[in-house]
Amino acid sequence: MTLRVIVVDDESVTASAHAEYIRSRSGFSVIGTAFNARGAIEAIRTSFTRHEPVDLVLLDINLPDRSGYEVAKFLRAEGLPVDLLMVTADRRAASLRTATLHGAFGYLVKPFRLEDLGRKLQEYAQYRQRAGTSGEWDQASIDRLFQRQSTTSTLDLPKGLSEDTLDDLSDLLSRAKDGLSAREISEQLGLSRVTARRYLEYLHESGRVDRRSRHGTPGRPELEYSWLS
Structure with missing residues (x-):
């Protein structure tokens, strides 16, 4: 057939x-x-x-x-x-x-x-x-x-990540005009910076977001993440 x-x-x-x-x-x-x-x-x-x-x-x-x-x-x-x-x-x-x-x-x-x-x-x-x-x-x-x-890929989430939080974070990134860092995500969603970074890295590995260094800030360069439309 x-x-x-x-x-x-x-x-x-x-x-x-x-x-x-x-x-x-x-x-x-x-x-x-x-x-x-x-x-x-x-x-x-x-x-x-x-x-x-x-x-x-x-x-x-x-x-x-x-x-x-x-x-x-x-x-x-x-x-x-x-x-x-x-x-x-x-x-x-x-x-x-x-x-x-x-x-x-x-x-x-x-x-x-x-x-x-x-x-x-x-x-x-x-x-x-x-x-x-x-x-x-x-x-x-x-x-x-x-x-x-x-x-x-939500049913295959790593242990400790939830679908609801992933949806909230994805929605925030998809609406943002510019890339956001784990620090900025954590402040807006009330997450710890470590937790926000775990979700962001998961989205990056899944091909949902772009990741690059943000220069021009004091100290160590921050990583920022941008939604791939």
Whole structure:
């Protein structure tokens, strides 16, 4: 079984790179790309009109004309059986829940590696294989079918870090005009400087924030962290 994919991203270079990678994966074919919500809807409609319906849409949430959530609403309103793998730079828990409510199969946070995309494609292929079997299922089989691995890294947090604090810190960094240091983060969120640095280093290692030395301050240079959008 070959699974048909449409790639939707407002950046043409990114869309092309993701489409090329998906084509390299066994069992997948890319039947279209789009750079905005209107183009996405047209590509999806066309796939059904040609009786070659798309299975999975790699859907960027932040599109220039309408959000990816609007595309998801359209699909549900039209009753089109399309699975969604949503892509966004927003990793807050509220955004993850919104994506889930819109029927997302998975959720990838920018920037992500092609290996991360490959892992989600593999999960999707396994899901479709299980869902395509016939006969009656017991509860254990149903549970396995609906099992999802988290598409964010919050469930794999190092010991001592919490999702709520990580969300608060991520929100603060994403709204800041300039980079912030562990000291500034600790003062604004009421954390110890050591704790703030642990969260910041975790985000840096996860590819969510940039880290660089801040010069021009007395004494030892501070490290400042900037959100990567």
